[in-house]
Amino acid sequence: MRRFLFVSGLCLLLCACQHSPKKNYFYLSPLNEKAATQSASNQTSQLIGIGPVDIAEYLMRSQIIESQSDNTLTLADNAYWAEPLDKSIARVISLNLTQLNPSRSFVHFPWRNDSKPRYSLRIHIDQLSRTGRNANINATWELVDNDGKSGTLRRNFLRSIQADSGTKGLAQAYSQLLGELSKEMDDALNKAP
Template sequence: MEKYEVWSINWGIGLLLLSLVSGCQSSPEKQYFVLTTMPSQMVSGSIALEHDIGIGPIDVAEYLHFTQLMYQLDDGSLQRFANSYWAEPLEQGISRVMSINLSQGDRRRNLVLFPWRANNTPQYSIKIKVTSLNRDGNNARLNANWELTNNSLHQTLAKQNFIAVTNAGSTAAELVSAYSNLLTQLAKEIEKSLPQNSD
């Protein structure tokens, strides 16, 4: 092989590597988001856990299973936020923030996340089905059914549909914050039906 041909091949490989490197450098960095809880009102210190309350199962609409942040448009199509992703499955995020929010209502509560063992079923459990968590114009909207059950008595204590709306902002971060706010409102609504003394 002549020197010219070797130089041409090396030059071509160099251009290819350069284009790959520059392409990687120009790709926008992915952003990952998690739902957040209400500001804590609890003081520091330990307290004995007395009341077992289960959170779950959490059921979310199928379109909410995407890892990328999506919202549904009026025509039924899905719009995505570029480079914006959930850092955890949404049902797990909802379970996590609901347990923290509800623990703030009574620090003696031992919030148990579904699934739990059959021989360790909490006395009370809260089942949540999110039928819609979506951007609606300039607003974010939550539509969810929830059910509070006394597992030891196999009795439904409360069963309600919850709808709430809040400002969505324009960015992915603002939308996630709006979703977190809606879940805080849901926790406050469920709080009203929780036994204050789970005896």
């Protein structure tokens, strides 16, 4: 009888483990545009710092927030970010900016003293959410002259675009929003002295 109960308990435990829902992981991706043609020398002409990237505390989680309304957050079922969101945003922005101008090289915050960039981009994400069928971003970014220790330019970036349903559609919409943010930053970098 003991053996029967032990084997039955073991079978129930194994069956319960087999029915655990599968975790799905999502990541942000860079622009799909063709990079500008690079000069024949293939040398970088400008080193740009990315960071620090600060995001609102409620976004600092591995599980994806599916929607936000009426001061309520809904977490997506079994949907997780493949990497920390602040690092993912820094990675995607540097890849986007590289595609927009391949003569630039990027270093992520914190950088070493021997690789200190002349300019850096500081980013603060206040909101990254879905409300209804729209994906939204509310960010502040600053172009900083590290030699002069001052902010050269500071802008707010507010956008809302339609997002496909599901977590995959949301991750794609966030990637597109970061692409638009990168284009605005690229324009400011092109005008920097």
